[in-house]
Amino acid sequence: MIQWGNDMAVNPRLLAPELRPICEKVEARERISDEDGLTLYASHDINGLGAMANIVRERINGDVATFIHNRYINYSNVCLLSCQFCAFGAKKREAHAFEQTIDEVVTMVRDALKLGITEIHMVGGLHPSLPGDWYLDLLRSLRGLDEQLIIKAFTAVEIRHLSQRVFKKPLGETLELLRENGLGAITGGGAEIFDQEIRDKICRGKESAEEWAEVHRLWHAMGEKSTCTMLYGHIEKAHHRVDHLRRLRAIQDDTGGFTGFIPFAFEPEGARPGLQGIPHATGFEELRNLAISRIYLDNIPHITAYWVSLGLPVAQVALNYGVDDLHGTIMEEKIFHMAGAKTPQQLTIETMEKAIREAGRTPMQRNSFYERIAPPVTAGNCLAEA
Numbered sequence: 001m002i003q004w005g006n007d008m009a010v011n012p013r014l015l016a017p018e019l020r021p022i023c024e025k026v027e028a029r030e031r032i033s034d035e036d037g038l039t040l041y042a043s044h045d046i047n048g049l050g051a052m053a054n055i056v057r058e059r060i061n062g063d064v065a066t067f068i069h070n071r072y073i074n075y076s077n078v079c080l081l082s083c084q085f086c087a088f089g090a091k092k093r094e095a096h097a098f099e100q101t102i103d104e105v106v107t108m109v110r111d112a113l114k115l116g117i118t119e120i121h122m123v124g125g126l127h128p129s130l131p132g133d134w135y136l137d138l139l140r141s142l143r144g145l146d147e148q149l150i151i152k153a154f155t156a157v158e159i160r161h162l163s164q165r166v167f168k169k170p171l172g173e174t175l176e177l178l179r180e181n182g183l184g185a186i187t188g189g190g191a192e193i194f195d196q197e198i199r200d201k202i203c204r205g206k207e208s209a210e211e212w213a214e215v216h217r218l219w220h221a222m223g224e225k226s227t228c229t230m231l232y233g234h235i236e237k238a239h240h241r242v243d244h245l246r247r248l249r250a251i252q253d254d255t256g257g258f259t260g261f262i263p264f265a266f267e268p269e270g271a272r273p274g275l276q277g278i279p280h281a282t283g284f285e286e287l288r289n290l291a292i293s294r295i296y297l298d299n300i301p302h303i304t305a306y307w308v309s310l311g312l313p314v315a316q317v318a319l320n321y322g323v324d325d326l327h328g329t330i331m332e333e334k335i336f337h338m339a340g341a342k343t344p345q346q347l348t349i350e351t352m353e354k355a356i357r358e359a360g361r362t363p364m365q366r367n368s369f370y371e372r373i374a375p376p377v378t379a380g381n382c383l384a385e386a
Helices: 017-027 034-042 046-061 102-113 132-145 156-166 171-180 196-202 209-221 238-255 283-296 312-318 349-358
Strands: 064-068 070-074 119-123 150-153 183-185 226-232 258-265 325-328 362-366
Touching (some): 017 034, 017 046, 034 283, 046 283, 064 349, 070 102, 102 119, 102 132, 132 150, 132 171, 156 209, 171 183, 171 209, 209 226, 238 283, 258 283, 283 312, 325 349, 349 362
Parallel strands (some): 064 325, 064 362, 070 119, 150 183, 226 258
C-alpha cells in the first residue's frame, strides 16, 4: 500500500454508523476488505464517503489536481467484435465505419504538436485486414514527429489481436516489437467488468479478465506503465464492482505498474439492443463509485475523473470525493460521443486549470505517467474549446 504524506481526520459523529469502522481502518492505513467495499456501496452517506476518500487522496497527492495536454486518435472503428455497449465499433460495410490513413493520422498529430500536446492517446477496433507493417509504420511515423511525444496506444484486446492474428507472435514479443517502434504506454480500455458472466452478456468474444490482466502484467514486467479502467452502470451489481477492484488491486500488488484508475459510466443512448433502456448512472452514483475506488485501491496512486463521461461540473465536484486528476484536454474524443455523450470534444488548458481552482485544488499539468510538469501557460499552446 502507498503510504506517505500527512493524514486528515474525520469526526466519526458526522459519519453514518456503517461507515465508522471502515473510516477507522482508513485513518489507520489498514486495507479494507471486500465486505467493507460492499458496505460502502450500500451506504447513502455520500459526504461521508467523500470525506473518507479524501483522507487517502490527501495522503498520496496533497491538494494538487492534475490533467494532461493530449490528443485522441481513433485510427479506425472497424472491428471484428460486436460488444453490446459499444456504439463505436462497426463492420466494414456499415455507414459509420471509418479508417484513417497513416498520412492522415500524422497530419492530425503534427497539427496538435504545434498546440503543445505531450501525449497521443490512440485506440481502434480489431481490424480484420490491416497488416502488421501498417501498425509499425504508424508508430514509427508518429515517433519521428517528436521523440518526446508519448504514444499511449492500444487496449489489451487490441494487443492480443495484434499478437494472435496480425504479427502471429507471442504476447511478450509483440509488446517488445511495439515498444521498439515507438509505443510508450498502453491504455486501460477493455477491462469493462471482469466477471465472466457479465462479460458474456455485454461483450461476448472479448478477452477474459485473465487475458486482459496477462497483457498488463507482461507490459509491467518489461518495466513499463499502464492505466486501468472499469465500465459500470449497466447490468453489473455492487459485488461485481468490488470483484473488479479486488483483481486490479491484486495485479498492482504484484507489479506496481498501474499509474491511475479511470472508471466511467455506461452510455446507454448508443447501446445495442441487448443493453437498451438502461438509465445513465446518476451523479450520486458516479461520485460514490469514484470515492469507493479511492478508498479500496490503496496501492494505485491516482484516481481520474473522466470529464468526457461525467461532464465537467460533476468532475469538479469529484475532486472533493477522492479524485486527484481530470484526465486531459482530449482533442476529438469519439468513443463516448458516438455512444451519446453530450460533453465538449475538448477543453483548453485554461478551462482545466480554472475548473480545478474552483474546486479548491491546485492545478498542475502532468505527463502520461502522472508525473507533474509545469510549463508556462499561454494562449498559443491551448486547444480551442469545441
